[in-house]
Amino acid sequence: MAIDRRDFLKRSSMAAALAASGASLINAGFFASPAYAGSSKAINFLSAENLTGNWDPSSHTTLGQINFEGFVFGYLTRAPMRPENPDELVMELAESMELLDEHTLQFKLKKGVTFHNGEPFTAADVKATFEYASGPDRPAQWYPGRVTVDVIDDHTANVNTKAHGYPASLFWFLSAFLPIMSAKDVANPATLAERPNGTGAFKFVRQDGNTSVLEANPDFVLGAPKVPGVNFTFVGDATTRMLSLLSGEADIIERLEAEQVETIKSKEGFSLNKAVSVENKYLWFRCSKPPFNDYRLRRAVCHSIDRDIILEVLGVSGTPSNAWISPVKFGYVDTPNYPKYDPDMAQKFLADAGFPGGKGLPKLEYITSVGFYPKTKEYGEVITAMLQEQGFDIEFSAMEIAAWADRLYDRPGGGPGHMIDCGWATGSPEPDLVLRTHFHSSSKRICGIEDAELDAVLDKERNATDPAVRKKVIQEELMPMLAEKTPALSLFTSVFIHAYRDELKGMYIYPNGMMDAVNATNEA
């Protein structure tokens, strides 16, 4: 699937410009037929990543659980990010949204919507969700900063950023990525963690070992789903997932690798869905502890890695990109000074950092996960070999997914290991969901970088009210600075490949891997 990037960027900035000019976007209509197809059976989906066990959406950044929330929680809007209309927003819980002024974004909410536990959905829930989840202590840093929501009436909520010093237009696209929780649950975070309670198309019934059992929510605001439910199962092994699909135990699986695509193609009765995703895969440096607190050493690593080879290993599951965000995001640019494979440069930086030829460097641990992202172990071995060639002493640890996840984040004194592999996929074109989350000292999730210059550029970019100016700052100041400081190296952009039984029809897959099963049918 090719995305015309220029066209997309034009539309994105247009949408934001539109928003900035005070226009409003009305629900385009995305109604599902309420007819319930009796022959449909529940969809068995195999997730490549585990859930965290805490149902609070603001408690984690786990992609598997974000996909889960896509089924259970409601969002003000949804961003299908279709190639022909990438900036389209479909209204879900919102009736309409309107930018009243620079610091105020108004949402009119649909009436008669209820949470799965029967509570009515009102503006108070939006207020509770936004104010709680934007707190600086919440582990999921999706919000551009703290935010206040003014409840105008039961079905009108004004997102107000005046006191926090950044434009409210940032919430335009973000509205598609923030699951709405119930105000009652937010008041008591323990219940929030205990069970998921949303307004989404599917209700959580129970946890059966690694399977989360969901059933259709007949009162879903966009119409009742046609399938009776979804079984969301974590299977941490790519081969097992494929075998389950082939043997009919699964209806849809995610994160296929090149060889598996070949196999599925050779079999009757299965279809594939391929899409350039919002996810880039990165090699994160632990910047808050030696030796990678020295940018020269990080650059030496970056120039030692031949990304073409990695893409070769990856095959169809990756596509080249030269920035810290995916080409389908607002502000993407082919960064002109993006670090290229250049052994001489690598040696020069090594020598500058005081480790000529790698001599004197401690053993560096490079951590990756297996079973979730395609080919991590394979290209990890390739990267290890490339680094060893330049004189780095690398210890390569390929870990089981949950163990890896527990080591992922920065912590006081630096995260475990020295380099760690991870991708970042967020269901919105908003670039700050990556850039600010990772490179601003207020969040610095994985790399742990604290750099005043980076902070300044990130704030400048966030505070720009004119989308064109914002894009320019991202493309001409932020990206080149990241190419200099390289707190992480973006390796490539993921291509998400899903495979499913031909009988499963009408499923929509978002570019971040979330799924819309409202219109899906699944004949036995």
Added chain:
Amino acid sequence: MYLLNFLVRRLFQGVIVLLIVTFAIFTLLRVVPGDPVRLIVGGMAPDEVVAQKAEELGLNDPIPVQFARYLGNILQGDLGNSFLRPKSGATVGAAAHDDPTRADRAEVLDLILERIPLTLQLAALAIVFALIISFPLGIAAGLNPGKWQDRLAFFAGSVFVSIPSFWLGVVLALLLSVQWGILPSIGYKGFEYTILPAFVLAIEMSPFIIRTLSVSIAQVMQEEFISVAPLRGLRRTRIVAAHAIRNASIPLLNLFGIQLGVLLGGVLVIELIFDYPGLGRLTINAVLQRDFPVIQGVAVFIAGLFVFINIAVDLAASFIDPRLEY
């Protein structure tokens, strides 16, 4: 009376052995690198939280004190809580230090008890398959020492024992479940999912059964009461059935006690390959996730099971042949 004596003595010995095993594993998991508190509170927690939690859990006490506490808990049926698995049963990762679910972890004993029936089912079926494979080969070899049946059993045993079970599992799963679609085997949705893993385990165990059978039957056949039996007008098949197999059953029983270890080892890997939700997969995952309480709980539980079954085996053997010494 000496039966009681035997039981008491063996149980006492068993308890001592369990104590040693528990202590060994307990100490081992406390001296290895990798900070358990860090695992409990998660990656993003500041150091003070770690220190506070360590104090709370009593991890700063001397090891013997901690061990005594652990033993006390075991006696109350409490094997501790998993570091990584929440009560809901899902796996966990990347949750924050102040996350309420961090305090709400699954009981290790529950995790084990949930999975043990499936593993027992797998093991039982594997033993049945192993006997089905071994009996014809072993008996034929025992009845015809030196002939082709003997050589066949010898060769089959040597090859079977040489097959890396995990490799066989991988290949069979591909051929039978994927390419030909004969038998489902990945995951668990019903009894038929047990067949293929059990068969692989059976192949792994059968050489020992074949050998024990053929050796003991050959031995029994040489004894006088068998060779004179035809003179007493008894048919050969009946003799074999009546005497030989009965006599071979004691070495077989003893073998079972020893084979249990092999079986358990096999179960670990086989469950992993077939994604079979039993004790083995729980263990391997716990090891890969460094979920110490689960590893420790499983090891203690299995050692207990092992000791218990071996006592039962000796007891059963003594019923079959009362001449055996207690």
Added chain:
Amino acid sequence: MTDTAMKAQMPVPSQVGELRLSPTQRMLKEAWARTSFKAGFFVFIGLIAAALVFPEVSSIDPTKMNVRARFVPPLFFGEKWTWAHPFGTDHLGRDLLLRCLIGLRWSVLIGCASVIMMFVIGCGLGLYSGFKGNWTDTIIMRITDAQLSIPFIILAITILGVSRPTVPAIILVLGLSSWPLYARVARSVTLSEKGKEYIRAQRVLGASHWRILFLFLAPAILPPIAFVAVLDVARMMIFESILGFIGLGIQPPTPSFGSIIADGRKYLINAWWIATMPGALLLITLTSLNLMGAALEKARNDVLKGAA
């Protein structure tokens, strides 16, 4: 331990005037007469020789990746096969034959070293226990019981899983797994030999305990335990590959059977040879060892029967 070394130290049995072979020699002679032993022996030696020589003379580096030449099938399969890669190449374009042979080296090394270790620990403790008697004996034998009641693999996985697996650690863990059997055999041999004439004579002559232990008792243990040791080498090689398979064996880039099979498992449908070739080679190696071990056992039983 080589056989010649054993022979040199073997006490001449007490039968006067009769030139007879030592039990070890008789057993070996008997075993050699069996086709299964010879077949196993030659196959094993051949494989070891290949593993030792071929990687040294080959111009290919077993860890060198050539991503563009990946998934080359083995000889005569498909269209892409080449003489340069008789077993084909893996998913990163590394030569599979070389990787298998290097894997075999490590596997045999770990198998032998761990068996030697359990032999030394087991026989040492058994000898000492049987020789000393009394409470030393009781304590050592209780430890042996305890060890027998731990399902070893759980222990091994625990130790290697929580620490970092290195070759010495793997050898150590495997070596600790099966020594009790050796201890029991060594102890019973010691108990029966202790009372014999030649040992008593040595004592009278004032030989130290250690001298008697190592020069006279130790060699007598070999015949009853030799076949177990050979079978154990095969068993330890399987364990090593299991550890490699679950990622607790030798760490990459060094290849091991287990890790090659684990990596190749993903490609079984598209490139069956990556997991199949090392599996088959391991199977052949183990069969050769097991044939030798089983033949040794039968030979020993025959020697015993003949002597009785």
